[in-house]
Amino acid sequence: MKKITIAISLLVSSVTYAVEGYKDIYIDRERDIIIHGIVCGEDINNLRSFKPSYVFTNTDTISNGTYYYNSPYGNYSLTFKATENMSIMARGLLKSGQTKKDQMVKNVCIVSKLDGLPGAISKNLNKLVLKANDPNWDEVMTKHTFVSGKPAYGEGIFQNDRDTAKFDQEDKEVFDANQKYLKEIEKIFSKEYKEIAGKLPIKLVNAIKYTHQTDGFSVGKTYPLIEEPAVWTSTAKERYNDLNRRRTQTIDWDKVIQENFNWFFGLVGRDNKLKTTHLVSTSKPQWNGRILEQLATVQAKFEDGKSLELDFLITSSKVNSEMFDTIEVIKKKSHLVRNNPIASSKTPRKPVELPSSKAIDVYTPTEKEVNFFSLFRDKAIGDTYRYQ
Numbered sequence: 001m002k003k004i005t006i007a008i009s010l011l012v013s014s015v016t017y018a019v020e021g022y023k024d025i026y027i028d029r030e031r032d033i034i035i036h037g038i039v040c041g042e043d044i045n046n047l048r049s050f051k052p053s054y055v056f057t058n059t060d061t062i063s064n065g066t067y068y069y070n071s072p073y074g075n076y077s078l079t080f081k082a083t084e085n086m087s088i089m090a091r092g093l094l095k096s097g098q099t100k101k102d103q104m105v106k107n108v109c110i111v112s113k114l115d116g117l118p119g120a121i122s123k124n125l126n127k128l129v130l131k132a133n134d135p136n137w138d139e140v141m142t143k144h145t146f147v148s149g150k151p152a153y154g155e156g157i158f159q160n161d162r163d164t165a166k167f168d169q170e171d172k173e174v175f176d177a178n179q180k181y182l183k184e185i186e187k188i189f190s191k192e193y194k195e196i197a198g199k200l201p202i203k204l205v206n207a208i209k210y211t212h213q214t215d216g217f218s219v220g221k222t223y224p225l226i227e228e229p230a231v232w233t234s235t236a237k238e239r240y241n242d243l244n245r246r247r248t249q250t251i252d253w254d255k256v257i258q259e260n261f262n263w264f265f266g267l268v269g270r271d272n273k274l275k276t277t278h279l280v281s282t283s284k285p286q287w288n289g290r291i292l293e294q295l296a297t298v299q300a301k302f303e304d305g306k307s308l309e310l311d312f313l314i315t316s317s318k319v320n321s322e323m324f325d326t327i328e329v330i331k332k333k334s335h336l337v338r339n340n341p342i343a344s345s346k347t348p349r350k351p352v353e354l355p356s357s358k359a360i361d362v363y364t365p366t367e368k369e370v371n372f373f374s375l376f377r378d379k380a381i382g383d384t385y386r387y388q
Contacts, residue, residue, distance in 0.1 A: 022079055025065040027151045029160045031058045035128040035144050038062075039121055040091055040109040047117075050110070052124040054144050055080075056151040060127075062089060062111055070158035071149030080109070087112040170348065171334055175327045177351030182323055184354045189285055189292045189316050192362035196314055197296035199364075201277040204298050204310070207372035208264070208274050215261050215270070218254050223247055257370055263377035267387050272302040280309070290324065292316040292360075309386045310376060317361040323352070 027033060034057050041050035055062050055078070066079045075096035080089045089111050092104035110117070113125045130140050141160075145151070150158040159167075226243045229236035283295040296312045325333070334348035366372050376385045 022081075023065045024155070025057070025063060025067050026154050026157075027056050028058050029153055030132055032132055033058060033130045033141075034060060035130060035140075036062055036111060037124045037126045037128075038109050038111045039124050040107040042107055044108050047121055050121060052147070053109075054148040055111075056144075056148075061086075068152035068158075069149035070152070075158075076149070079104075087114050167331075167334065171327060171330045173351050174330050174334075174349050175325075177353075178323045178325065181352050181355055182319070185316075185319055185323075185360060186285055186292065188355065188357055188360060189294075189362055191357075192316075193285065193294050193296070193314050196362060196364045197279055197281060197312075200296055200298045200312060201279055203366070203369065203372065204277045204300055205274065207369040208300070210369040211261050211264050211373075214257070215265065218258050221254065223251055256374065259377055260371060260373040264373050267381075268302060268306070268308060272304055272306070275301045275303050277301075290318040290321055292319075307388060311384045312365045312375070314365065315363050317363075319360065322349070 036055040036057065037052060038055060039050040039052050041047070043049060055067060057063065057067075062080050064081055066077050068077050069075065077094045079092045079094070081091075082089055087110060089109045091107045091109045092101075093107065094104055098104075110121065110125060113122055117125075128140075128144075130137065134140065141150075152158055153160055226240060226247060229240055277298060277300045279296065280299045281294075281296045283297075285292050285294040287293075293313055293315050296314055298310050298312065300308045300310075302308075330349070337348045365375055379385065381387060
């Protein structure tokens with residue numbers, strides 16, 4: 001063992017780690033691939049520290065030059081240089097974005113068997129020939145690239161053609177299913193919209209009727225003060241505060257109702273009598289981020305010939321953000337799952353099933369006649385309502 005270490009030390013002592021003049025080496029997917037098992041380390045006097053790795057070539061030996069890899073931890077390159085002994089090569093590692101010689105992590109690699117090497121080292125020094133037409137090609141490559149990362153099949157290309165076509169099809173199926181999902185959501189929304197919008201004319205009739213019947217309800221209305229308790233126990237204090245909160249809420253609510261009445265009568269007058277109401281909406285549903293929106297316009301005509309139009313914005317609940325992923329985003333996400341050992345227990349996204357009618361909620365802007373006009377009283381005429 002000691003003699004082997006000394007011999008190797010002498011062989012690599014004069015090795016320089018240069019990248020200049022070394023060619024970039026890419027793997028041809030259509031040719032047989034030789035997977036070289038090697039061991040590398042920084043200190044040749046400590047073979048126990050050497051770690052196994054793989055180099056992918058189309059040749060029987062590892063050539064002088066730079067090989068590129070893509071791993072879950074980023075891209076990197078390995079530049080190999082031969083020594084006087086064919087079993088020993090110098091190696092320089094550069095991480096993604098690094099190009100300078102002084103940035104290299106320098107190693108010595110044993111690339112083939114030598115007499116006298118420990119068994120733990122020798123067992124890693126093997127070569128596997130992977131035929132281009134091997135039916136288990138994908139499985140064999142996946143097994144070995146898990147350790148070293150994927151080799152480059154061209155500049156910046158780390159996915160072989162066969163896998164790319166397969167994955168592209170899977171990703172497109174996800175994208176197409178998402179588009180069908182969104183179309184079905186639009187159908188569900190349109191159905192709910194028609195039901196909600198169809199009720200708005202009668203709601204307007206009832207709101208106007210309520211306004212006439214209830215106008216002036218707060219004139220002279222008093223709100224008695226809440227008497228303080230004789231003894232301030234914790235229970236008495238809690239009850240006193242609760243009664244005060246209720247009194248304040250009642251005052252505020254009455255104020256809102258009166259403001260609604262004031263808005264309506266200030267616009268159409270107190271003597272106008274309602275003649276007809278109907279839905280005149282001609283808008284289409286539109287996506288606003290992750291929600292669907294559509295205007296519903298209700299028109300009321302009065303006996304004096306004037307009319308009031310109110311615009312109600314009907315909206316949906318939010319849709320899962322992944323349904324809006326572009327094909328590029330889908331590819332990126334699936335690539336991360338397929339190539340990340342941490343996420344390898346997961347599977348890439350499958351095509352989503354069509355949504356049920358309960359997939360979204362559709363909201364009406366107002367449910368109660370008492371606050372029917374609250375949506376408009378702080379708006380400018382011509383914005384969300386018109387009167388002429």
